[in-house]
Amino acid sequence: xxxxxxxxxxxxxxxxxxxxxxxxxxxxxxxxxxxxxxxxxxxxxxxxxxxxxxxxxxxxxxxxxxxxxxxxxxxxxxxxxxxxxxxxxxxxxxxxxxxxxxxxxxxxxxxxxxxxxxxxxxxxxxxxxxxxxxxxxxxxxxxxxxxxxxxxxxxxxxxxxxxxxxxxxxxxxxxxxxxxxxxxxxxxxxxxxxxxxxxxxxxxxxxxxxxxxxxxxxxxxxxxxxxxxxxxxxxxxxxxxxxxxxxxxxxxxxxxxxxxxxxxxxxxxxxxxxxxxxxxxxxxxxxxxxxxxxxxxxxxxxxxxxxxxxxxxxxxxxxxxxxxxxxxxxxxxxxxxxxxxxxxxxxxxxxxxxxxxxxxxxxxxxxxxxxxxxxxxxxxxxxxxxxxxxxxxxxxxxxxxxxxxxxxxxxxxxxxxxxxxxxxxxxxxxxxxxxxxxxxxxxxxxxxxxxxxxxxxxxxxxxxxxxxxxxxxxxxxxxxxxxxxxxxxxxxxxxxxxxxx
Amino acid sequence: xxxxxxxxxxxxxxxxxxxxxxxxxxxxxxxxxxxxxxxxxxxxxxxxxxxxxxxxxxxxxxxxxxxxxxxxxxxxxxxxxxxxxxxxxxxxxxxxxxxxxxxxxxxxxxxxxxxxxxxxxxxxxxxxxxxxxxxxxxxxxxxxxxxxxxxxxxxxxxxxxxxxxxxxxxxxxxxxxxxxxxxxxxxxxxxxxxxxxxxxxxxxxxxxxxxxxxxxxxxxxxxxxxxxxxxxxxxxxxxx
Numbered sequence: 001x002x003x004x005x006x007x008x009x010x011x012x013x014x015x016x017x018x019x020x021x022x023x024x025x026x027x028x029x030x031x032x033x034x035x036x037x038x039x040x041x042x043x044x045x046x047x048x049x050x051x052x053x054x055x056x057x058x059x060x061x062x063x064x065x066x067x068x069x070x071x072x073x074x075x076x077x078x079x080x081x082x083x084x085x086x087x088x089x090x091x092x093x094x095x096x097x098x099x100x101x102x103x104x105x106x107x108x109x110x111x112x113x114x115x116x117x118x119x120x121x122x123x124x125x126x127x128x129x130x131x132x133x134x135x136x137x138x139x140x141x142x143x144x145x146x147x148x149x150x151x152x153x154x155x156x157x158x159x160x161x162x163x164x165x166x167x168x169x170x171x172x173x174x175x176x177x178x179x180x181x182x183x184x185x186x187x188x189x190x191x192x193x194x195x196x197x198x199x200x201x202x203x204x205x206x207x208x209x210x211x212x213x214x215x216x217x218x219x220x221x222x223x224x225x226x227x228x229x230x231x232x233x234x235x236x237x238x239x240x241x242x243x244x245x246x247x248x249x250x251x252x253x254x255x256x257x258x259x260x261x262x263x264x265x266x267x268x269x270x271x272x273x274x275x276x277x278x279x280x281x282x283x284x285x286x287x288x289x290x291x292x293x294x295x296x297x298x299x300x301x302x303x304x305x306x307x308x309x310x311x312x313x314x315x316x317x318x319x320x321x322x323x324x325x326x327x328x329x330x331x332x333x334x335x336x337x338x339x340x341x342x343x344x345x346x347x348x349x350x351x352x353x354x355x356x357x358x359x360x361x362x363x364x365x366x367x368x369x370x371x372x373x374x375x376x377x378x379x380x381x382x383x384x385x386x387x388x389x390x391x392x393x394x395x396x397x398x399x400x401x402x403x404x405x406x407x408x409x410x411x412x413x414x415x416x417x418x419x420x421x422x423x424x425x426x427x428x429x430x431x432x433x434x435x436x437x438x439x440x441x442x443x444x445x446x447x448x449x450x451x452x453x454x455x456x457x458x459x460x461x462x463x464x465x466x467x468x469x470x471x472x473x474x475x476x477x478x479x480x481x482x483x484x485x486x487x488x489x490x491x492x493x494x495x496x497x498x499x500x501x
Numbered sequence: 502x503x504x505x506x507x508x509x510x511x512x513x514x515x516x517x518x519x520x521x522x523x524x525x526x527x528x529x530x531x532x533x534x535x536x537x538x539x540x541x542x543x544x545x546x547x548x549x550x551x552x553x554x555x556x557x558x559x560x561x562x563x564x565x566x567x568x569x570x571x572x573x574x575x576x577x578x579x580x581x582x583x584x585x586x587x588x589x590x591x592x593x594x595x596x597x598x599x600x601x602x603x604x605x606x607x608x609x610x611x612x613x614x615x616x617x618x619x620x621x622x623x624x625x626x627x628x629x630x631x632x633x634x635x636x637x638x639x640x641x642x643x644x645x646x647x648x649x650x651x652x653x654x655x656x657x658x659x660x661x662x663x664x665x666x667x668x669x670x671x672x673x674x675x676x677x678x679x680x681x682x683x684x685x686x687x688x689x690x691x692x693x694x695x696x697x698x699x700x701x702x703x704x705x706x707x708x709x710x711x712x713x714x715x716x717x718x719x720x721x722x723x724x725x726x727x728x729x730x731x732x733x734x735x736x737x738x739x740x741x
Contacts, residue, residue, distance in 0.1 A: 087741060090739050090741060091739065093739070094739040095739075096736070096737060096738045096739030097737055097738050097739070098738075098739060098741035099738040099739065099740055099741055100741050222616075223597065223616060224578045224596070224597035224599075224616065225618075227559070227578050227597070228559060228561065228578070228580040228599065229540040229541075229542065229559045229560075229561040229580060230561070232540065232559065233540075253734050255732065255735065256731055256732040256735070264620065265620060268599045268618050268619075268620040268623070269618050269619070269620060269642050269643060269669070270619065270620065270621075270642075270643060270669060270731070272731055272732075273642060273643075273668060273669050273731040273732070274668055274731060274732045274733065274734060274735075275642075276616075276640055276642070276666065276668065276733075276734070278616065278640055278666075282593060282596060282612055282615050282616070282639070283573070283574055283577065283592075283593045283596055283612075292535065292554055292555060292574070295512075295535070295536060296535075296536050296539050296555045296558040296559070296574075296577065299512070299513070299516055299536040299539040299540070299558075300536075300539040300540030300558060300559045301540070302520075345738075346741045418740070420738075420740060421740065
């Protein structure tokens with residue numbers, strides 16, 4: 001109290017006429033907001049511990065609870081918003097670097113929302129996806145630039161390794177450690193059922209999930225946690241993580257308190273020891289060095305698996321992607337600045353990187369200009385929120401999208417943005433057994449399957465409306481997009497016309 | 502003993518031949534081919550000539566003997582097995598190795614043993630006979646790194662910034678190391694008898710491999726370096 005006191009951000013409002021003191025809220029809250037006064041037989045709460053994850057609200061049987069933003073405010077100041085002032089107080093109190101979770105919440109432009117999609121009218125008629133076949137399958141990997149024949153004139157049909165996806169979406173990297181065993185299992189089950197892929201992230205692959213290998217991207221990051229020959233063989237593809245949209249240019253620290261039991265074993269580091277992923281790969285200082293890592297992975301897996309190189313969207317992303325396309329990588333994954341994270345320094349998350357829409361448009365154009373677009377597939381992530389975002393991304397030039405935040409929302413995440421605490425009441429970003437078991441993998445995977453099935457229907461509706469019956473025919477088809485309320489420069493970078501043109 | 506003549510083969514062809522080879526074989530005329538033995542297991546190979554970068558990357562329980570120098574990234578992310586180098590090695594040897602042994606007769610370049618790991622009884626070991634370059638054992642998270650400083654010709658046993666970010670494992674440097682500057686978060690002290698006992702097995706194996714005597718190696722004291730904390734960045738953050 002005193003100078004270090006910061007008034008709680010949220011207030012728990014309990015409708016006393018509805019509350020039956022059943023204590024569900026108390027049992028559901030790992031943050032220990034709720035408690036029961038045994039003598040008076042009433043429920044009490046400590047607002048200062050509330051993170052607004054809505055768990056108690058969702059489970060209150062009498063709808064007696066709601067969480068509201070506190071109206072106890074500092075004197076208004078447009079130059080010094082309350083959030084900025086409170087951050088200064090926190091740093092003055094602790095001397096710490098501000099740490100946040102999930103994607104950038106700042107009101108920066110969302111270009112997806114300023115792009116509109118075309119539909120056919122009269123000429124080039126639209127297609128009814130309910131009656132006619134629509135192809136949403138995509139193949140990711142290097143495509144040959146020309147047809148090759150043997151001396152006898154036979155077609156050479158050997159292709160570089162490809163990933164087949166039933167729809168142009170994959171679940172992006174979230175490590176075992178940052179999310180729970182049950183969250184990983186939900187993603188793996190859903191990916192297998194949907195015919196898409198999920199991604200291990202950099203924490204290795206639990207031995208129970210090797211059986212989902214055909215639907216798994218295994219990641220190799222700077223810390224090389226859990227990377228060994230069997231792990232590389234287990235996945236359908238290998239992803240080299242160079243950067244992440246939420247924290248470009250910096251590494252990751254999974255704190256020692258989360259390195260317990262299976263996580264420790266899967267990562268191959270002692271229990272309680274910090275898992276430190278250095279900012280750079282210490283053997284990569286150039287495209288040639290990247291090429292060396294790409295080919296060491298290909299050699300170790302006998303050229304049977306495509307190699308993905310994942311980078312964060314940053315200023316010179318087009319030139320960077322051009323280098324990666326020449327490094328021998330089969331797929332480039334680009335993560336925009338709104339991408340999520342289990343923990344990142346607030347300042348980095350909110351101020352470093354660029355929007356995925358601009359990065360994607362710039363990269364696709366650059367690779368086309370250089371005649372190397374077919375050397376690689378492009379996968380983009382960093383806040384793909386809906387089927388509309390997927391369609392817009394494909395039309396801007398992506399082969400497929402990575403989604404993670406949307407997948408977590410399907411699993412119950414309420415975007416309270418306190419993953420770093422390890423006390424996720426929804427059983428996702430936690431390793432506490434009593435919380436992890438709240439997420440049932442069978443139900444979790446079913447919800448993921450629902451979500452993706454719904455998106456797939458919507459994707460087909462969009463395609464049908466445009467008179468396109470194969471998603472491949474939409475890729476890079478920017479004539480299907482128009483900008484709204486964008487400047488000349490923004491339209492130029494996106495490579496689209498303004499609405500009405 | 503099967504012999505693979507690498508003189509006219511590129512790395513892909515060398516590895517294909519190697520995968521099909523018997524369990525014991527020799528590669529002759531090796532000249533800079535990269536990725537030799539990447540991810541293989543259950544083989545014993547001897548290399549005559551100089552292998553290129555990333556020798557034994559992701560090595561999975563195989564034994565490699567090199568009768569010459571080796572280049573960068575020896576034993577990158579190695580899991581099990583042993584790499585024996587009768588010469589010097591380049592940079593970033595044993596990056597993130599999680600098991601097995603890399604024994605080098607000569608010296609190592611920059612960043613040897615960076616981010617080495619360990620889990621329970623699986624402890625990687627790297628022994629460098631000569632000197633090591635800068636950033637030795639950076640981010641070391643586990644395992645044992647030993648530098649012997651034999652035939653060092655007046656050079657320092659290790660370059661600048663050893664043990665930066667070290668948060669696990671142990672490092673042993675032969676000599677008193679008064680001229681070496683260590684970072685704040687580690688403790689460097691003269692190794693006690695029981696601490697030397699922990700590495701005796703490795704040292705005697707090294708002596709057998711390269712023909713040194715234990716008495717010679719133990720004629721000087723060893724400096725042992727250990728991290729003060731498994732959580733070097735714990736106090737750095739405040740939840741926002």
